[in-house]
Amino acid sequence: MVRVDTYLSPAALAPSALAGAVVAVIDVLRASTTIAVALDAGARAVIPFLEPEDARRAAQGHARGDVLLAGERQMRAIPGFDVGNSPLEFTSDVVQGRTVLLTTTNGTRALHAAHEAAEVHVASFVNVSASVAALSAAVAQGRGVAIVCAASAGQFSLEDATLAGRLADAVLQRHPSLPIDDATRTCRLLHERYGDDTARLFAEAEHGRALAEAGFAADLAACGAIDAHPIACRYRDSIIVGAPVTVALGA
Secondary structure, eight states, X not given: OOOEEEEXXXXXXXXXXXXXXXXXXXXXXXXHHHHHHHHHTTOXXXXXXXXXXXXXXXXXXXXXXXXXXXXXXXXXXXXXXSBOSOGGGOOHHHHTTOEEEEEOSSHHHHHHHTTTBSEEEEEOGGGHHHHHHHHHHHHHTTOOEEEEEOOBTTBOOHXXXXXXXXXXXXXXXXXXXXXXXXXHHHHHHHHHHHTTOHHHHHHHSHHHHHHHHTTOHHHHHHHTOTTSSOEEEEEETTEEEEEEOOOOSOO
């Protein structure tokens, strides 16, 4: 059945829940934002890993200049890695032509949890219209859509749920008869509350406040820049690649 379902945490996924679905994975603060920024800045690809040691081992199979070790644990850059998980670090000078080997506390785990899906996209506020276009195209092809929030250590994340509501709302504007679940209804109410005011959203979100207190306030502005990086980010065969898109902005 073609419908829109939202999972507020990867822990909510039942076995085979995503089989056959086209999925958007969200980790607004900060992995999905960083992935979009890196690919828009010219990274060849982003490969998500569950653990730092997995990324380190993968790096050994490449010429050192061809890859970028990136990641965080509990918001902080991992010792010995090239960069952390701040989108501000992923400039064209740093990432152009390189493959980013990324591991994060929540986002890369959510991506791995979506492995059964037919198609997976990485969504953030900075590429929201491109993500909506991908999900809407799936519905037009008669395929179901699921939105998976990375959450924070398995707990509800206000910013991820709000973006989920924005994605769902935009898809439903194009396909108003689609059935939706209660989580999607709830997320749409959050989108109605915050709209484009991502500064207010992050100021009220627990993880947004934690990032600001940890010295990453500038990251919040970067993560809230709606459609600043209009690139579709598709996760396939364990690799995320980007494709610039021309879409009507402001989804």
